[in-house]
Amino acid sequence: MYQTAISQRPAKRITRADVALGAMGVLLATAVLTGNVALTTPGAALAGLSLLVTLVVIAFARRQLRADPRSAAFTRLAAGLALGTLLMAFAADALLLAAGWIVTGRMMAGLIGHVGSWDEAQDAARRATIAFTISDLALTGAVVVLALATGSTSIAAITATIPAMAAGTTLAAALLMVLAAIARCATPPFSGWLIGSLAAPTPVSALMHAGFVNAGGFLLVRFATVLEAAPVAGYALFAAGIIAALVGSAIMLVRSDVKGALAASTVAQMGFMLLTISLGAYIAALWHMVAHGLFKAWLFLGSSGTVSTAPVGRKGLSRPAPAIIALVVLVIMGWAITTGAASALLPLGLALTALLGALTVAMGKNGRSAGHSLHSLALVAVPLVLIAFNAAALAALGTVQANAAAPLLPPLAQFALLSLLLGAWVIQQRIGSGEHALHPAIVARLLHAGAPTPALTPNALSTGPKD
Incomplete structure (x- = not known):
């Protein structure tokens, strides 16, 4: 009986995943x-x-x-x-x-x-x-x-x-x-x-x-x-x-x-x-x-497993917050140009915009939960802690990694491009908040971006597993 039970066990097959894993391990060990x-x-x-x-x-x-x-x-x-x-x-x-x-x-x-x-x-x-x-x-x-x-x-x-x-x-x-x-x-x-x-x-x-x-x-x-x-x-x-x-x-x-x-x-x-x-x-x-x-x-x-029947919420800040944030960022970046404090103005300005946007969202939620002091404090503290953490991480990384000797674009050109991108960001926020709407043809094109053209076969028409 014992021998029969053993003989009935399926033999383990070596799959392509096994071969790939083994080859990668050998290559890394050899290096x-x-x-x-x-x-x-x-x-x-x-x-x-x-x-x-x-x-x-x-x-x-x-x-x-x-x-x-x-x-x-x-x-x-x-x-x-x-x-x-x-x-x-x-x-x-x-x-x-x-x-x-x-x-x-x-x-x-x-x-x-x-x-x-x-x-x-x-x-x-x-x-x-x-x-x-x-x-x-x-x-x-x-x-x-x-x-x-x-x-x-x-x-x-x-x-x-x-x-x-x-x-x-x-x-x-x-x-x-x-x-x-x-x-x-x-x-x-x-x-x-x-x-x-x-x-x-x-x-x-x-x-x-x-x-x-x-x-x-x-x-x-x-x-x-x-x-x-x-x-x-x-x-x-x-x-x-x-x-x-x-x-x-x-x-x-x-x-x-x-x-x-x-x-x-x-x-x-x-x-x-x-x-x-x-x-x-x-x-x-x-x-x-x-x-x-x-x-x-x-x-x-x-x-994973997120299912909701609730309507999709707003994806943008309401006026006048986007315009104020854009103006503040441009003023700070203008100051950086005059003092020579930063050479990569464009990525720095975009990152600052994202952080100020997150802080604005936190402040808005704080106003709606004024009755819960600890919760309100946490909503404001988290973005501020993230800003401080990012600044500290960048400073630490700067001690072991150097930037390019000269930026690709001069500061004034970066400032001009930042102004254009912030203008586009303000428009995006108005669309996301529902103040403006995209043309239906543009929405349809964006929704199908990257989607394959389905073949008219029974398998293609059937629903596959989701998670």
């Missing part, structure tokens, strides 16, 4: 044993973000996916994704960094297609694979160009050779790296893969912020000397960041589903991060990568 690792500020930030978020997400998924027959495969792919991210973070060789970049893309595509029996999940995985392949080819091309020009694949050797490298070579490598970053960061025209990834379970959406969707920021800061040597590529990155911030914010206004609004917010935030890098404010960009990754992963995990 460490051969000394092809380097501790840098961007790498430490990426590695810390990846480890923390991955551990939290795996613990969360053990409960949420406990009835999922593919929960073990999710855990293995998540662990492999973390190992690949660590390889990228600590690689001292450009080829190893590219290998980690490519493998993490394949693993994320597998996670996006987690519900393999659902047509929408398969389509999302296919579109993600296309975007990631473009990103992989672009990064590989950049590494090959730099390696041929340098005669070495060492990142330190490449960085040291950049000043003597031909302008055409650095421009080609910088443009390829910009393409690799914007495809991974889901900025237009690649934002469709992120919007489509909502077909995956909630833990996958949270895991994307563990150094995957924001890895483009790490890449560009790691190779900052390449970007600085090619201003044309910097301008291209600047334009991509502006477009992503505007498009993501617009989509967020019209999405009523929680995960859809969060995904659109990520598109906008990745645009803001790339914009910050293009201006040479690497300290702010790295802190944004970490803070946004932690916060957005937490929001996605909190969105």
Whole structure:
């Protein structure tokens, strides 16, 4: 009887997730044993973000996916994704960094297609694979160009050779790296893969912020000397960041589903991060990568199972708050120009706008809960504590990471662009508060941004799993 019971146990199959996890572990161990690792500020930030978020997400998924027959495969792919991210973070060789970049893309595509029996999940995985392949080819091309020009694949050797490298070579490598970053960061025209990834379970959406969707920021800061040597590529990155911030914010206004609004917010935030890098404010960009990754992963995990029949609330501040905030920010930034207190005026002004907006919301809630003194105090204290914490984190990060020697745009040009963007932000707040309405055609276009064209098949017409 005992022998029969043992013989009836199903044999454990080695899956592609097992192979990927094992290969990633061997590659990382080989890099460490051969000394092809380097501790840098961007790498430490990426590695810390990846480890923390991955551990939290795996613990969360053990409960949420406990009835999922593919929960073990999710855990293995998540662990492999973390190992690949660590390889990228600590690689001292450009080829190893590219290998980690490519493998993490394949693993994320597998996670996006987690519900393999659902047509929408398969389509999302296919579109993600296309975007990631473009990103992989672009990064590989950049590494090959730099390696041929340098005669070495060492990142330190490449960085040291950049000043003597031909302008055409650095421009080609910088443009390829910009393409690799914007495809991974889901900025237009690649934002469709992120919007489509909502077909995956909630833990996958949270895991994307563990150094995957924001890895483009790490890449560009790691190779900052390449970007600085090619201003044309910097301008291209600047334009991509502006477009992503505007498009993501617009989509967020019209999405009523929680995960859809969060995904659109990520598109906008990745645009803001790339914009910050293009201006040479690497300290702010790295802190944004970490803070946004932690916060957005937490929001996605909190969105799991959220169901509400209540009408969607306002998504903007009422007049005259937006105009007052914009005016205050412009006055402060004008003072910064006259005193030379800041060189990255544009990202600093946008960040200050967001913080003042949050403080205004807190003050409004404080007024509605005047009868509860402790609750009112907390509503006001939290934004102020966050402002102080962000300032302290930026100051600490500034001791180990330097910004670009010269910003891409002079302060007056940044001030002019900040004025235009704040004007757009005021309009956005009026739309979000319901004072103005978008044209129905624009709303429909934004609602379907990134959505696949459904095939007229019975499977496509059926509803898939939601969470």
